[in-house]
Amino acid sequence: MRRWPTDLAHQVRATVLAHTPGGEREERARARILDSLDSMDHPFDEEADPCHVTGSAVVVGPRGTVLHLHKRLRKWMQPGGHLDDGEAPWEAALRETGEETGLAVSHPAGGPRLIHVDAHDAAKGHEHLDLRYLLVAGEAEPRPAVGESPEVRWFSWEEAQALADDALRGALVVARGQPEVARWRAQGTGP
Numbered sequence: 001m002r003r004w005p006t007d008l009a010h011q012v013r014a015t016v017l018a019h020t021p022g023g024e025r026e027e028r029a030r031a032r033i034l035d036s037l038d039s040m041d042h043p044f045d046e047e048a049d050p051c052h053v054t055g056s057a058v059v060v061g062p063r064g065t066v067l068h069l070h071k072r073l074r075k076w077m078q079p080g081g082h083l084d085d086g087e088a089p090w091e092a093a094l095r096e097t098g099e100e101t102g103l104a105v106s107h108p109a110g111g112p113r114l115i116h117v118d119a120h121d122a123a124k125g126h127e128h129l130d131l132r133y134l135l136v137a138g139e140a141e142p143r144p145a146v147g148e149s150p151e152v153r154w155f156s157w158e159e160a161q162a163l164a165d166d167a168l169r170g171a172l173v174v175a176r177g178q179p180e181v182a183r184w185r186a187q188g189t190g191p
Contacts, residue, residue, distance in 0.1 A: 004044050004086055012053065012089060013037045015114050016131070022116070022170050029119040033129045043129070044089075046082045051127040055089030056080020057097045058115060058175040059105055061137040062184045064156045065175060067163065068100050068142075068149035072123055076163040078132065078171065079149075089131040090114075097135055101152045102143035105135040108180055115178070116171035132171045134178055 016034055021027040033053070042048035056078050059066040067076040079100040083092045090112035097105050107113065116132040142152035155163070157176050164172055175181065 004042075004083075005088075008088060009037050009043055012131070016117060019114050019117060022174055025166065026117060026170055029117045029129075032119040033117055033131075036129055044083045044087075046126070050125055052082070052129065053089055054080060054082055054128045054130045055087075055092035055096065056130050056132050057093040057105070057135040058132055058171050059097060059101065059103065059135045059137050060175055060178065060181050061154070062139050063154040065154070065160050065172065066101055066103065066137065066142060066152060067155055067160055068144070069151040071148075071150060075165065076160075077165075077168060080130065080132070090133050093131075093133045093135065100144055100149045102145060102148075103137045103140055105137045108134055108136050108178075113178075115174045118167045118171070120167050130167075134175060134180075136180055 013034060016030060019030065021030050036051060037043050040049060044053050046052045057080055058078050068079055070077050079097040080093055081096040083089060090107065094105065094107065097103065113134045114131055115134045118130045118132065120128055120130065122128045144152050157172065160172050161169060
């Protein structure tokens with residue numbers, strides 16, 4: 001059995017509880033995640049239960065936002081995925097983003113910022129309780145490692161919204177309203 005810090009579920013629960021959902025879908029997801037954190041013995045372990053917490057990221061930079069073409073699902077989405085042994089969701093978002101995009105990314109000033117949550121069916125009969133964090137990148141061109149995402153690129157906010165599914169649209173709206181994005185736009189360096 002893989003192991004996580006004993007207080008991680010409590011810490012994640014407090015963060016999700018403090019998060020204000022942006023709509024009905026996100027409100028349902030928030031309730032589902034809170035219920036699962038309260039009732040599951042191993043909410044972060046993909047091997048313990050088909051329903052588990054994942055960490056993903058909405059990457060922002062002066063060029064807009066980054067999406068990748070998922071290898072198996074063949075749709076454009078935010079980077080992210082399962083937690084490694086002992087890893088927190090915000091750490092998984094950072095690691096997975098680096099792997100899937102090849103970009104140097106970081107959490108915004110002040111540390112990890114949960115901006116959106118979603119609960120959805122995933123491949124292989126899994127349910128992902130996805131915690132979505134804001135990550136900041138520069139202007140570099142994405143360069144994923146061999147074997148990672150077949151296609152990764154910067155999108156304008158309008159392009160990303162047009163490609164996004166219902167699960168991602170709300171997260172993009174929230175990300176676009178973040179202070180970092182507003183600052184780039186005010187400086188004339190963002191789309």
